[in-house]
Amino acid sequence: MKPPILLRAASVLTLIFCAGHTYAALSASSRDPEQAAVFMAMQAFPFDIMGARRTHWEFYRGFSLLFSVTLLLLAVLLWQLGGLAKRDPAGVRPFVASLFLAYLGFTILCGLYFFMAPAAFSAAVAVCLALSVTSARTG
Numbered sequence: 001m002k003p004p005i006l007l008r009a010a011s012v013l014t015l016i017f018c019a020g021h022t023y024a025a026l027s028a029s030s031r032d033p034e035q036a037a038v039f040m041a042m043q044a045f046p047f048d049i050m051g052a053r054r055t056h057w058e059f060y061r062g063f064s065l066l067f068s069v070t071l072l073l074l075a076v077l078l079w080q081l082g083g084l085a086k087r088d089p090a091g092v093r094p095f096v097a098s099l100f101l102a103y104l105g106f107t108i109l110c111g112l113y114f115f116m117a118p119a120a121f122s123a124a125v126a127v128c129l130a131l132s133v134t135s136a137r138t139g
Contacts, residue, residue, distance in 0.1 A: 093133055107119055
């Protein structure tokens with residue numbers, strides 16, 4: 001398969017990952033009393049950090065949304081790399097190889113600390129990127 005197609009596929013998978021992650025992050029509600037107690041505790045105790053008062057909930061929510069923005073950026077970059085790969089497949093190889101390593105890290109971290117769906121999406125994107133790197137070499 002040609003690198004532009006693989007990169008566009010990786011972009012679409014990343015966009016779906018972003019949509020799912022963002023939906024889940026924004027609709028996080030407590031489903032049981034224990035979870036509700038944890039969320040309330042995370043919101044109840046602000047502390048001073050670097051000149052601001054924040055709660056653990058604000059960090060939790062902020063980092064979650066930050067990851068959504070990062071996934072959106074990655075989807076756009078992968079789409080743009082797909083366009084560049086049409087003209088110069090070998091020229092995009094170093095960028096794609098770097099993104100492959102990042103998605104490999106995402107796959108491992110999602111598998112260790114989160115759950116199967118984000119690990120599967122990250123792994124699928126990593127496969128697309130690995131195939132793109134190898135096909136750019138031969139194509």
